[in-house]
Amino acid sequence: MDRSLILNEIKSYLKIDTDTEFAKYLDVKPQVLSNWRKRNTFDIDLIYTKCENIDANWLLTGKGSMLKQELKLIGNQKSADAVMGIQDIPLYDLEATAGLVEMFRSEKTTSVLNSIRIPGIPKCDGGLSITGDSMYPLLKSGDIVLYKEIPVEQQSIFFGEMYLLGVRVDEWEEMITVKYVQKSDKGEEYVRLASQNQYHHPKDVLLSDITAMAIIKASIRFNTMF
Numbered sequence: 001m002d003r004s005l006i007l008n009e010i011k012s013y014l015k016i017d018t019d020t021e022f023a024k025y026l027d028v029k030p031q032v033l034s035n036w037r038k039r040n041t042f043d044i045d046l047i048y049t050k051c052e053n054i055d056a057n058w059l060l061t062g063k064g065s066m067l068k069q070e071l072k073l074i075g076n077q078k079s080a081d082a083v084m085g086i087q088d089i090p091l092y093d094l095e096a097t098a099g100l101v102e103m104f105r106s107e108k109t110t111s112v113l114n115s116i117r118i119p120g121i122p123k124c125d126g127g128l129s130i131t132g133d134s135m136y137p138l139l140k141s142g143d144i145v146l147y148k149e150i151p152v153e154q155q156s157i158f159f160g161e162m163y164l165l166g167v168r169v170d171e172w173e174e175m176i177t178v179k180y181v182q183k184s185d186k187g188e189e190y191v192r193l194a195s196q197n198q199y200h201h202p203k204d205v206l207l208s209d210i211t212a213m214a215i216i217k218a219s220i221r222f223n224t225m226f
Contacts, residue, residue: 001062004037088115092128099174100166100212122217134195147214166211
């Protein structure tokens with residue numbers, strides 16, 4: 001059985017383009033995924049846990065349907081949504097939390113305003129309304145961004161992409177911002193945060209001062225309220 005082919009089919013189902021992104025989704029290092037392919041193996045328990053819609057028998061044997069049987073029951077709306085790639089993305093009220101770190105960690109529902117359902121978008125952990133004009137005109141105050149959390153480490157960053165960030169200002173204050181994350185000339189201990197707005201100058205910050213980060217997967221803008 002070609003387990004590399006199975007990995008490719010799962011990656012295609014999840015609409016993930018690269019092995020690097022796939023490794024992040026599975027929460028393993030890219031080298032681990034590469035070794036799986038070379039050895040024609042993978043961690044079945046890990047994949048079954050991470051990919052909850054995948055049928056266990058198909059994962060073990062490569063035979064039958066890739067998706068769990070209940071996902072074929074289109075009469076069940078939740079199952080139909082899973083087949084169509086529709087997810088309920090929680091929309092958070094950042095002001096009701098104690099910062100980005102707590103919002104990522106919290107399992108409470110008090111900070112959830114609503115949920116967003118958009119077919120066909122990449123897997124997201126949540127969404128929130130942004131304030132400020134640092135990414136204008138690409139984003140404006142009041143736009144909703146949908147994000148996927150990532151570890152705060154160099155190897156997890158796709159430099160040049162846009163991120164939601166918590167940045168430590170001092171011992172008591174955390175700044176929440178959306179910026180491009182670029183490589184810094186000061187070395188790997190730093191990253192450069194850049195804006196779309198030409199009037200906002202880029203700033204090099206210590207990676208250790210970033211408390212939380214998430215890559216921006218999509219944005220929503222209301223052009224009219226009626």
